[in-house]
Amino acid sequence: TEKTPQRRIFNTYPISHKLSRPVLIEAFAEHYRQLAADSEYRFQEEYDDLRSIGTNYSSLIGERAENRLKNRYTNILPYDHTRVKLIEMNEDDEEDIGSTYINANYISGYTSPREYIATQGPLPTTKDDFWRMIWEQNTQTIVMITRCVEKGKVRCDHYWPFDSDPTEYGDITITMASESVLPEWTVRDFTLELKREVRSLRHFQFTAWPDHGALGRTDLLLRFVRTVRGQIPRNAGPTIVHCSAGVGRSGTFVAFDFVLQHLARKENKFIDIFGVVARMRQQRCYMVQTEAQYVFIHKAVLDVLEGRVSDSNW
Numbered sequence: 348t349e350k351t352p353q354r355r356i357f358n359t360y361p362i363s364h365k366l367s368r369p370v371l372i373e374a375f376a377e378h379y380r381q382l383a384a385d386s387e388y389r390f391q392e393e394y395d396d397l398r399s400i401g402t403n404y405s406s407l408i409g410e411r412a413e414n415r416l417k418n419r420y421t422n423i424l425p426y427d428h429t430r431v432k433l434i435e436m437n438e439d440d441e442e443d444i445g446s447t448y449i450n451a452n453y454i455s456g457y458t459s460p461r462e463y464i465a466t467q468g469p470l471p472t473t474k475d476d477f478w479r480m481i482w483e484q485n486t487q488t489i490v491m492i493t494r495c496v497e498k499g500k501v502r503c504d505h506y507w508p509f510d511s512d513p514t515e516y517g518d519i520t521i522t523m524a525s526e527s528v529l530p531e532w533t534v535r536d537f538t539l540e541l542k543r544e545v546r547s548l549r550h551f552q553f554t555a556w557p558d559h560g561a562l563g564r565t566d567l568l569l570r571f572v573r574t575v576r577g578q579i580p581r582n583a584g585p586t587i588v589h590c591s592a593g594v595g596r597s598g599t600f601v602a603f604d605f606v607l608q609h610l611a612r613k614e615n616k617f618i619d620i621f622g623v624v625a626r627m628r629q630q631r632c633y634m635v636q637t638e639a640q641y642v643f644i645h646k647a648v649l650d651v652l653e654g655r656v657s658d659s660n661w
């Protein structure tokens with residue numbers, strides 16, 4: 348029989364272009380200049396191409412009426428397919444999806460598919476769930492990139508003890524072992540206790556980053572990311588990264604940490620910031636929430652590549 352000729356249909360771009368745009372490391376400076384030209388016209392264009400990525404995923408559990416009060420912002424809900432599930436409390440009533448709900452998503456990283464958990468700043472009604480998630484996920488590091496109040500608006504609950512008195516959060520007792528306040532960030536050590544099991548956790552709060560804004564100084568973020576990365580225990584569970592909505596500043600931190608780990612492997616010849624952000628957008632909405640944050644990641648990477656900021660000059 349006559350074989351029908353195979354018609355091969357190409358999109359205007361192969362799908363891969365939609366999700367990744369690798370750039371040769373030695374060409375990155377020129378690439379940055381091209382994107383930044385004409386008042387960042389091509390940065391705007393590239394950032395705009397990210398807008399539709401991930402919007403096909405559902406957030407049905409976050410939309411449920413019984414979970415409404417567990418969301419800080421009504422438009423920032425966790426995708427169902429990557430949401431972090433709290434372990435069932437009352438096994439019998441399997442319909443009680445609410446008891447497993449928290450506004451948080453697993454985000455893949457350079458070394459593991461669940462390297463991070465991006466989540467909103469806890470609310471007074473969700474801080475016990477937040478500590479429960481930390482216990483269940485064996486998290487040993489929290490990265491907080493917001494202040495509790497910014498420009499007179501509450502951005503995050505003060506979900507940890509104010510002093511060294513042991514404090515109950517649900518079944519978990521938290522005690523602050525130390526607190527050291529530095530100019531741009533504060534480091535706190537906590538012990539967590541549940542049914543006579545004791546664990547330790549380190550909390551990094553970056554305090555010099557305004558919401559919706561870009562940080563401005565790439566050396567600060569670089570020093571912060573390297574400080575955190577250097578202190579994540581090898582056997583730990585996911586690193587929790589949160590800000591107020593858990594998308595803008597959190598996404599920027601995760602993207603930059605990912606690219607720095609990628610650059611540390613000398614065998615890598617390409618950088619794909621577009622691809623890193625596109626992948627994150629398939630895991631949590633609005634990750635890297637503003638164009639300024641997207642440009643900032645590029646600027647920070649450029650400064651690292653050009654040796655303008657490196658470990659040596661601190």
Ligand SMILES: Cc1nc(C(Cc2ccccc2)(Cc2ccc(NS(=O)(=O)O)cc2)c2noc(C)n2)no1
Binds near residue numbers: 423
């Ligand atoms: C998308 C988008 N959502 C918003 C919201 C929700 C919102 C959306 C549209 C109009 C008003 C509020 C929620 C929101 C709040 C803070 C952040 N920044 S983050 O904490 O770094 O992730 C990201 C999103 C917001 N922005 O300011 C405030 C306050 N909330 N802004 O853009």
